[in-house]
Amino acid sequence: xxxxxxxxxxxxxxxxxxxxxxxxxxxxxxxxxxxxxxxxxxxxxxxxxxxxxxxxxxxxxxxxxxxxxxxxxxxxxxxxxxxxxxxxxxxxxxxxxxxxxxxxxxxxxxxxxxxxxxxxxxxxxxxxxxxxxxxxxxxxxxxxxxxxxxxxxxxxxxxxxxxxxxxxxxxxxxxxxxxxxxxxxxxxxxxxxxxxxxxxxxxxxxxxxxxxxxxxxxxxxxxxxxxxxxxxxxxxxxxxxxxxxxxxxxxxx
Amino acid sequence: xxxxxxxxxxxxxxxxxxxxxxxxxxxxxxxxxxxxxxxxxxxxxxxxxxxxxxxxxxxxxxxxxxxxxxxxxxxxxxxxxxxxxxxxxxxxxxxxxxxxxxxxxxxxxxxxxxxxxxxxxxxxxxxxxxxxxxxxxxxxxxxxxxxxxxxxxxxxxxxxxxxxxxxxxxxxxxxxxxxxxxxxxxxxxxxxxxxxxxxxxxxxxxxxxxxxxxxxxxxxxxxxxxxxxxxxxxxxxxxxxxxxxxxxxxxxxxxxxxxxxxxxxxxxxxxxxxxxxxxxxxxxxxxxxxxxxxxxxxxxxxxxxxxxxxxxxxxxxxxxxxxxxxxxxxxxxxxxxxxxxxxxxxxxxxxxxxxxxxxxxx
Ligand SMILES: Nc1ncnc2c1ncn2[C@@H]1O[C@H](COP(=O)(O)OP(=O)(O)OP(=O)(O)O)[C@@H](O)[C@H]1O
Ligand SMILES: [Mg+2]
Numbered sequence: 001x002x003x004x005x006x007x008x009x010x011x012x013x014x015x016x017x018x019x020x021x022x023x024x025x026x027x028x029x030x031x032x033x034x035x036x037x038x039x040x041x042x043x044x045x046x047x048x049x050x051x052x053x054x055x056x057x058x059x060x061x062x063x064x065x066x067x068x069x070x071x072x073x074x075x076x077x078x079x080x081x082x083x084x085x086x087x088x089x090x091x092x093x094x095x096x097x098x099x100x101x102x103x104x105x106x107x108x109x110x111x112x113x114x115x116x117x118x119x120x121x122x123x124x125x126x127x128x129x130x131x132x133x134x135x136x137x138x139x140x141x142x143x144x145x146x147x148x149x150x151x152x153x154x155x156x157x158x159x160x161x162x163x164x165x166x167x168x169x170x171x172x173x174x175x176x177x178x179x180x181x182x183x184x185x186x187x188x189x190x191x192x193x194x195x196x197x198x199x200x201x202x203x204x205x206x207x208x209x210x211x212x213x214x215x216x217x218x219x220x221x222x223x224x225x226x227x228x229x230x231x232x233x234x235x236x237x238x239x240x241x242x243x244x245x246x247x248x249x250x251x252x253x
Numbered sequence: 254x255x256x257x258x259x260x261x262x263x264x265x266x267x268x269x270x271x272x273x274x275x276x277x278x279x280x281x282x283x284x285x286x287x288x289x290x291x292x293x294x295x296x297x298x299x300x301x302x303x304x305x306x307x308x309x310x311x312x313x314x315x316x317x318x319x320x321x322x323x324x325x326x327x328x329x330x331x332x333x334x335x336x337x338x339x340x341x342x343x344x345x346x347x348x349x350x351x352x353x354x355x356x357x358x359x360x361x362x363x364x365x366x367x368x369x370x371x372x373x374x375x376x377x378x379x380x381x382x383x384x385x386x387x388x389x390x391x392x393x394x395x396x397x398x399x400x401x402x403x404x405x406x407x408x409x410x411x412x413x414x415x416x417x418x419x420x421x422x423x424x425x426x427x428x429x430x431x432x433x434x435x436x437x438x439x440x441x442x443x444x445x446x447x448x449x450x451x452x453x454x455x456x457x458x459x460x461x462x463x464x465x466x467x468x469x470x471x472x473x474x475x476x477x478x479x480x481x482x483x484x485x486x487x488x489x490x491x492x493x494x495x496x497x498x499x500x501x502x503x504x505x506x507x508x509x510x511x512x513x514x515x516x517x518x519x520x521x522x523x524x525x526x527x528x529x530x531x532x533x534x535x536x537x538x539x540x541x542x543x544x545x546x547x548x549x550x551x552x553x554x555x556x557x558x559x560x561x562x563x564x565x566x567x568x569x570x571x572x573x574x575x576x577x578x579x580x581x582x583x584x585x586x587x588x589x590x591x592x593x594x595x596x597x598x599x600x601x602x603x604x605x606x607x608x609x610x611x612x613x614x615x
Contacts, residue, residue: 080556117605
């Protein structure tokens with residue numbers, strides 16, 4: 001049990017007037033790479049936000065245990081400090097806050113990342129190079145006016161800076177051109193290697209998975225987990241789509 | 254007769270077009286100290302500067318002229334690229350000749366504050382700038398002091414043909430601050446980029462008047478104000494873009510973003526676009542409010558509490574002011590204020606982080 005980093009059991013959640021997730025189970029071991037797939041609107045992003053602690057969604061049943069601790073009732077900032085990171089499918093624009101001020105502030109909240117401002121700058125510079133980003137973006141407002149691909153890179157930058165124990169990457173690859181895609185998948189590799197972090201990758205695109213060795217694949221349809229299997233399940237979905245599971249999903253209801 | 258120690262500046266800092274007054278935001282009235290300068294030898298600015306319209310209006314100009322011990326005149330010769338910033342005093346005139354480049358720093362200086370018995374302790378700056386054709390002028394204004402009761406800052410700029418004016422204002426001080434700026438885009442294709450960032454907390458009063466007179470053809474103005482209000486602060490902003498007859502092909506944009514961290518703040522905004530020309534465009538946008546819930550959630554997801562997320566917007570003001578500060582006096586002034594607002598730990602981190610400016614240039 002020790003190596004179970006995340007354990008979601010019997011989780012049902014939704015907005016005030018709409019149930020979205022139903023009886024979801026998901027376990028991710030420390031350092032493992034899992035993939036979550038499913039058709040549009042299945043509830044994948046919702047699961048990511050619920051695990052992160054977004055109060056938009058109300059948990060009506062089940063529990064979330066992270067690193068041996070029940071966090072179902074914890075606020076998002078506590079979960080973040082505990083080591084969960086959710087990369088947004090659509091990162092939020094935050095006008096009035098330069099990226100530099102933001103990155104410095106979120107880093108300083110973490111005792112394990114304490115470093116001088118000077119060291120911090122060079123660390124950010126290194127990661128920016130690694131992600132093929134121009135460091136002039138540091139004085140620009142957080143996510144404001146950045147292209148979709150650039151926003152995804154800013155998410156990656158934070159992932160590499162914060163080095164969480166678990167990273168949930170919600171379509172980190174969508175909207176990226178071929179070059180950016182390879183930069184980002186190298187970033188993901190670096191995260192895996194540098195901090196042996198666990199990954200839950202939500203994606204429609206199997207290219208991003210080519211360089212990674214996937215431990216487990218999960219399929220969600222209509223708010224339910226309908227299948228789980230080894231990496232080969234991805235190829236099956238690639239070839240046949242979600243139809244087979246949609247059927248299962250229907251039956252379970 | 255006792256000498257008068259106080260005079261009233263009645264309804265100053267007014268916009269060109271007064272609107273119906275139910276908002277009571279058309280102007281501000283201030284009691285200011287008045288000291289006698291009898292016997293002083295005083296050098297006035299060249300007459301040309303008398304014709305420069307200033308943001309807080311003629312009453313304030315007359316008062317500051319009467320209180321200043323001397324006027325400072327600086328001329329940047331044609332074609333010269335002056336890198337050393339010109340530091341404005343209480344009454345300053347700068348002539349930037351054709352094709353020259355200059356940086357002007359207006360940093361609130363409380364050593365020169367005027368004190369007179371019962372009158373509020375007041376600091377003041379009057380800056381008039383003439384930018385000839387093709388000149389490039391950067392103006393930085395920093396109001397950061399906490400050791401005076403009020404500050405009065407009036408700026409007037411005239412831009413010739415193809416001149417480019419950039420203004421960055423940081424109003425971060427306490428108690429009462431009133432600041433006005435007029436930029437006359439007289440020359441064809443002249444342009445203004447004005448960014449104003451402010452913080453008002455507790456019972457601070459901040460009164461801002463921005464006026465752009467677009468006279469030349471094909472002129473451009475971009476005016477962006479944004480700031481944070483907290484506590485029981487009161488802020489009034491009047492922003493006017495005046496597209497004057499003959500300014501064909503000109504375009505002016507004004508945009509304000511206000512973030513209110515408390516329910517007790519008073520925020521008044523009067524944007525006005527005056528238009529006496531067909532072939533022009535005036536745009537105005539505003540977003541006023543508390544931090545959007547999805548923004549807060551994004552910040553919380555990255556480890557900040559609700560309160561820390563809000564404070565990040567305040568820290569950001571200081572980071573930006575520091576990045577912009579062109580000389581050590583301005584930098585020190587901003588840091589002193591940052592220490593009061595954010596605490597020593599964060600302020601020290603800002604100092605260390607100053608290397609950022611080289612990053613920005615690189
Ligand atoms: N805040 C919300 N308010 C109302 N409905 C919501 C909210 N968030 C999600 N939903 C709904 O819940 C369902 C699941 O959405 P979700 O974004 O989780 O799907 P997804 O699997 O991530 O889809 P995609 O592959 O298109 O990103 C959708 O029907 C969506 O409209
Ligand atoms: Mg999604």
